[in-house]
Amino acid sequence: xxxxxxxxxxxxxxxxxxxxxxxxxxxxxxxxxxxxxxxxxxxxxxxxxxxxxxxxxxxxxxxxxxxxxxxxxxxxxxxxxxxxxxxxxxxx
Numbered sequence: 892x893x894x895x896x897x898x899x900x901x902x903x904x905x906x907x908x909x910x911x912x913x914x915x916x917x918x919x920x921x922x923x924x925x926x927x928x929x930x931x932x933x934x935x936x937x938x939x940x941x942x943x944x945x946x947x948x949x950x951x952x953x954x955x956x957x958x959x960x961x962x963x964x965x966x967x968x969x970x971x972x973x974x975x976x977x978x979x980x981x982x983x
Contacts, residue, residue, distance in 0.1 A: 899957075900958065903928045904920070904929050905932050905941070905955070906929070906931070906953035916955060919968055932950065955971070957974070
């Protein structure tokens with residue numbers, strides 16, 4: 892895993908696989924053909940700590956980190972699609 896979470900090479904989804912919001916976000920990314928990394932925060936304790944740090948102590952799933960260093964937490968489909976349409980956030 893990239894230890895510098897402020898500048899990942901591509902989108903990283905930090906989440907639990909059983910979460911409905913996570914499944915929705917992954918479906919949107921898959922439908923749009925966008926490659927991303929998935930990190931299961933149940934298995935990666937360092938990633939889980941980072942998610943909690945970003946979300947004021949909450950282990951919010953999904954927390955999505957973009958190559959421009961911005962994050963979205965538990966975004967609706969509409970919000971995620973708007974972010975993805977911005978384009979430049981998808982490449983480092």
